[in-house]
Amino acid sequence: MQPTPPFSLSVPSKMTKVVTTLNYLWLSLLLYALNMHVMAFWPGGRSTRFYDFKVQTMRTTKLCNTQDIVTINGMYPGPVVYAQEDDRVIVRLTNESPYNATIHWHGVRQRLSCWSDGPSYITQCPVQPGQTFTYEFTLIQQKGTLFWHAHISWIRGTVHGAIVIYPKTGVPYPFQYPYEEHIIILGEYWLRDLRQLEQAVLASGGGPPPANAFTINGHPGPNYNCSNNDVYKIDVVPGKTYLLRLINAGLNMESFFAIANHKLTIVEADAEYIKPFTTDRVMLGPGQTLNVLVTANQPIGRYSMAMGPYMSARNVPFQNITSIAYFQYLGAMPNSIALPAPLPVFNDNLAVKTVMDGLKSLNPAQIPKRLIKTFSSLLV
Ligand SMILES: *[C@@H]1O[C@H](CO)[C@@H](O)[C@H](O)[C@H]1NC(C)=O
Ligand SMILES: *[C@@H]1O[C@H](CO)[C@@H](O)[C@H](O)[C@H]1NC(C)=O
Ligand SMILES: *[C@@H]1O[C@H](CO)[C@@H](O)[C@H](O)[C@H]1NC(C)=O
Numbered sequence: 001m002q003p004t005p006p007f008s009l010s011v012p013s014k015m016t017k018v019v020t021t022l023n024y025l026w027l028s029l030l031l032y033a034l035n036m037h038v039m040a041f042w043p044g045g046r047s048t049r050f051y052d053f054k055v056q057t058m059r060t061t062k063l064c065n066t067q068d069i070v071t072i073n074g075m076y077p078g079p080v081v082y083a084q085e086d087d088r089v090i091v092r093l094t095n096e097s098p099y100n101a102t103i104h105w106h107g108v109r110q111r112l113s114c115w116s117d118g119p120s121y122i123t124q125c126p127v128q129p130g131q132t133f134t135y136e137f138t139l140i141q142q143k144g145t146l147f148w149h150a151h152i153s154w155i156r157g158t159v160h161g162a163i164v165i166y167p168k169t170g171v172p173y174p175f176q177y178p179y180e181e182h183i184i185i186l187g188e189y190w191l192r193d194l195r196q197l198e199q200a201v202l203a204s205g206g207g208p209p210p211a212n213a214f215t216i217n218g219h220p221g222p223n224y225n226c227s228n229n230d231v232y233k234i235d236v237v238p239g240k241t242y243l244l245r246l247i248n249a250g251l252n253m254e255s256f257f258a259i260a261n262h263k264l265t266i267v268e269a270d271a272e273y274i275k276p277f278t279t280d281r282v283m284l285g286p287g288q289t290l291n292v293l294v295t296a297n298q299p300i301g302r303y304s305m306a307m308g309p310y311m312s313a314r315n316v317p318f319q320n321i322t323s324i325a326y327f328q329y330l331g332a333m334p335n336s337i338a339l340p341a342p343l344p345v346f347n348d349n350l351a352v353k354t355v356m357d358g359l360k361s362l363n364p365a366q367i368p369k370r371l372i373k374t375f376s377s378l379l380v
Pocket of ligand 3: 318320
């Protein structure tokens with residue numbers, strides 16, 4: 001007896017073959033059209049900005065302790081990515097460190113470029129030691145200050161830097177043109193390996209221990225032991241107005257920032273222009289950015305720029321020593337005492353609410369608003 005085959009093989013007739021071929025033809029035409037449609041909206045960018053990022057460890061001494069920290073190109077904070085609205089940005093990341101790495105472009109909308117977003121194990125595998133990965137994205141309709149940081153383990157504590165997006169050529173800022181611009185990155189510094197710190201925190205099930213220091217552009221300032229000369233300083237010309245691009249690149253802590261005797265006028269928040277709002281201090285959570293204008297309108301001298309903790313939860317230990325940098329007038333005595341900047345107490349919720357309530361979009365409000373219900377209109 002012949003064994004019955006487990007399944008019957010039907011020989012396709014000539015007719016079905018023709019139908020199948022037509023189906024394929026139709027399908028590929030459809031895919032082609034779809035592809036062309038997507039390509040038509042693919043953000044090309046006006047100019048292309050190219051950056052070479054090398055993940056490297058660097059021996060660093062702070063607070064009388066020497067350790068190896070992970071950096072980009074041996075810089076802490078890392079290199080600034082400069083671009084204009086609608087530019088294409090290409091960053092080639094080469095991992096010369098012994099650790100896995102990725103970079104996340106915090107706040108970049110990544111339209112049609114989600115594979116360049118950077119969170120490890122979400123949109124990409126970690127870039128392994130010795131490997132290279134190229135990030136490519138267009139800053140479509142984005143301008144202002146954003147930042148980038150590592151998005152794997154806690155090495156973002158030292159692997160971070162600013163993204164400065166200028167408006168298109170010929171398009172002015174919607175506020176007073178500053179005499180100069182400065183990037184101010186608020187950070188947290190640990191005297192230990194950040195990957196081990198993360199593992200210890202995960203194993204403990206508790207919160208992270210306090211940072212050993214807060215930093216302004218990588219410098220703890222004179223309030224910490226063994227840090228008297230590790231201070232960041234901006235030299236200012238009396239009467240001039242400065243744009244400070246504030247970034248909180250801290251791992252965990254929300255932070256207040258203030259300058260002694262000077263008002264801050266917030267003109268932009270998270271890369272969106274806002275109605276100018278003047279305040280004595282601001283608060284930024286990790287990942288937030290604020291652009292503020294400061295006018296050097298005080299008597300010639302040295303003024304503190306201060307960063308301190310905001311903590312609304314109870315019984316959580318945190319670093320409470322203020323990090324200080326100098327806002328120093330030309331003509332001030334080099335060793336003059338810095339006037340102290342009064343920061344709110346760590347749990348001053350009202351101070352935070354006042355700042356947050358002051359942030360109002362520059363765009364006229366259209367409420368109620370029509371909802372976008374189709375996907376294709378989001379692509380344009
Ligand atoms: C590094 O990344 C690779 C994938 O790219 C992964 O297989 C490996 O486990 C990672 N190594 C560590 C130590 O996390
Ligand atoms: C700074 O050093 C002094 C003297 O050694 C010590 O008492 C103090 O606790 C130290 N402060 C910090 C924040 O480490
Ligand atoms: C600052 O922190 C230290 C150590 O946790 C604590 O003893 C001290 O009371 C704190 N000071 C303030 C003003 O909160």
